[in-house]
Amino acid sequence: MASERQHRNEIVQYGRMMHARGFVAATDGNLSVRLDERRILATPTAMSKGMLRASDLVIVDLDGQRLSGKRNVSSEIGMHLLIYQLRPDVRGVVHAHPRTATGFAAAGIALNQPLVCEVVIGLGSIPLAKYGTPGTPELADALAPLIPEYDALLMSNHGVVSYGEDLASAYMKMETVEHFAQIALITHLLGCQQPLGARELEKLMIARTKYEGTRSAAAMPLAPLNGNGKNGSRSRQEKTKADLLPTPAGSRRS
Numbered sequence: 575m576a577s578e579r580q581h582r583n584e585i586v587q588y589g590r591m592m593h594a595r596g597f598v599a600a601t602d603g604n605l606s607v608r609l610d611e612r613r614i615l616a617t618p619t620a621m622s623k624g625m626l627r628a629s630d631l632v633i634v635d636l637d638g639q640r641l642s643g644k645r646n647v648s649s650e651i652g653m654h655l656l657i658y659q660l661r662p663d664v665r666g667v668v669h670a671h672p673r674t675a676t677g678f679a680a681a682g683i684a685l686n687q688p689l690v691c692e693v694v695i696g697l698g699s700i701p702l703a704k705y706g707t708p709g710t711p712e713l714a715d716a717l718a719p720l721i722p723e724y725d726a727l728l729m730s731n732h733g734v735v736s737y738g739e740d741l742a743s744a745y746m747k748m749e750t751v752e753h754f755a756q757i758a759l760i761t762h763l764l765g766c767q768q769p770l771g772a773r774e775l776e777k778l779m780i781a782r783t784k785y786e787g788t789r790s791a792a793a794m795p796l797a798p799l800n801g802n803g804k805n806g807s808r809s810r811q812e813k814t815k816a817d818l819l820p821t822p823a824g825s826r827r828s
């Protein structure tokens with residue numbers, strides 16, 4: 575089992591990667607690790623995740639009370655604690671605002687179309703949770719129904735949260751979400767989506783049980799359970815004449 579020191583270094587490393595990849599701007603985002611049954615190691619509030627030192631991190635208990643560290647813990651610690659509470663299998667949580675996935679979250683579009691086989695195997699789909707003010711019970715209420723079912727969530731008008739058996743797995747899911755969002759965006763730009771069919775999806779569900787990279791207690795169903803997500807999928811046939819006309823400057827299509 576990794577030592578506290580190793581976990582501190584790991585948070586610093588994945589914070590830098592998150593910043594380098596443009597998943598966060600300014601002091602956005604937060605990361606945490608479950609050290610044991612009663613202690614969570616988390617990033618401090620209001621610091622760049624690209625410039626953290628191991629000594630900046632804070633240890634809190636399961637009620638969010640600081641046990642050690644000089645700085646104040648992330649303002650989003652409630653969301654991390656909720657995930658640890660609802661998912662005993664989870665040992666690492668990552669929250670970020672990667673621009674493409676957050677664009678979908680701000681457009682009210684879930685990433686729940688089975689467009690790419692690897693994403694179906696790894697995450698099932700990425701549902702969109704309702705909006706809730708950061709750091710409040712409103713956000714917890716929006717996320718709570720989805721946390722037991724999925725390992726990565728879009729948060730309406732906010733960003734993405736992902737979690738896994740360790741911090742590395744939580745971070746990898748964040749990369750997968752943003753990469754998939756970019757692919758989904760390209761299908762939107764091309765004006766056509768070709769989701770995988772039921773038979774292919776069944777085979778992928780079997781493949782998931784054998785794939786070493788997917789170890790999760792979540793069922794990760796393909797259809798969204800909840801939230802206010804629209805799937806945004808349209809086939810070429812569904813495109814209307816209006817879609818082909820230029821949009822007048824300053825106006826929006828409904």
Ligand code: 13P
Pocket residue numbers: 601602603604617618619620621647648649650708
């Ligand atoms: P903290 O700096 O308090 O962790 O908050 C950053 C953030 O991303 C809020 O959504």
